[in-house]
Amino acid sequence: MSIKDRVIAIIAEQAVLEPSDVALDNTLEDLGIDSLGLVESIFAIEEEFDISVPFNANEPSESDFDISSVRTIIAGIERLVKEQS
Amino acid sequence: MKRVVITGAGTINALGATVPQTLEAMREGRCGISELEFRDVERLSIRIGGQVKNYDPETRFNRQQLALFDRFTQFTLIAAREAIAQAGLEFSGELAARAGVILGNSGGGMTTLDENYRSVYEDGKNRVHPFVVPKLMNNAAASHLSMEFNLKGPSFTVSTACASSNHAMAQAFQMVHGGITPVMVTGGSESMLCFGGVKAWEGLRVMSRDACRPFSANRNGMVQGEGAAIFVFEDYEHARKRGAEILAEVAGFAMTSDASDIVMPSKQGAARAMQGALKDARLNRDEVGYINAHGTGTAANDKTESAAVADVFGAHADRLMISSTKSMHAHLIGGTGAVELLACIMALRDGIIAPTIGYQEPDPECALDVVPNVAREAKVDVALSNAFAFGGLNAVLALRRFT
16 A cells, blocks of 8 residues: 555544545545544554654644645655655 | 631742742742653653752652652652641641641652553563552552641542642632631642653643743643642631731632543633632632633643633733743643642732743733743732643632731
């Protein structure tokens, strides 16, 4: 599975949706994922890829990791996997 | 109903090992937050905290005591010795039978747990010290305090996360207020600054890596602290008859539950607690001169708390002072309300308002007088102390200057 599909699978599981129901332009809010769901998703992503995601819930916009949509999350994970491998 | 006054105070925390040292640090706006020092700290991404440094337990306790006292119990007893010495009370006979101790605590003996889990899981040992259970139980501190001072009345420990101490002190107030006992020892303690304790908090992603900056637009999370503060709450008539020095009067309290979210704070829950405390103490909102904020330095708490203060106090919100001393001693979780009550006593008795240090940028969502960076002299007649816990459990105390 590609990084993209693996990230989508994690997000879909958190949102209790099928991966096919998750669109790249969706925000986490669109998918019904709240702040606790977000930190849980990030934890699952870190475990899946064995990476560390620099995310502080107090300053999501300042974190070097863009969570504004599924697409930006995937791009961020692809970058982190490359940097941290 | 009995008037309730505070006749003794004691503490040990990152700002000092006594009340005078702590208040001096608050007056000077000193920061007690520093690099954490304990085993495996290099495996943490959060490495700062309000840790009690230059502390040698062996100068305070003997070998048998140390085998039984986790750090949170040690801190409790050190603070209690100072408080009870100041109050000048000896507990014997009828007083001993009625006086008790109610403490706030959240994590229990976290260091004891951490060390012993490491021993059995990481080091593969199959045997632990026989006192692990009596050392780590949340009520250990209250029990040892009762034993050291012969307190035989109602005694227990309250655990409501960040509001534990305020809930505990509210209960103690109620017992003296209602005439159940003329004296209660109360307050709280916490010591979660060990690898497992901080690692757990790290997971929630609400911790700051560099500083606790409550109400500042660039705040980026909370910082954990440790320590204890203990108080003697006494029936005013009992205190007056024996000529005790009175530090402040506890005027009332309120507790509320948000009933909404396990971590996110609620403006309504906080506002109802402040309103309730004013009503219980029969105070008008414009009498309040100072609020010791919950002020954790998280994005969510500080804006929610500011909005709740604006709702409760209306136009008076712009005239009162509100500061978060967590910027200096950090967040002592179950012990935090107790240490913060010291700032309320300083405001009422000494007319000095502890500042919110680390304040760098105004946040329009926290547009209150947060006493930025420098302590201020002001006459204050009434102070509130806020505590809003994870789990949505809130407790607010109202104190009055004793005249």
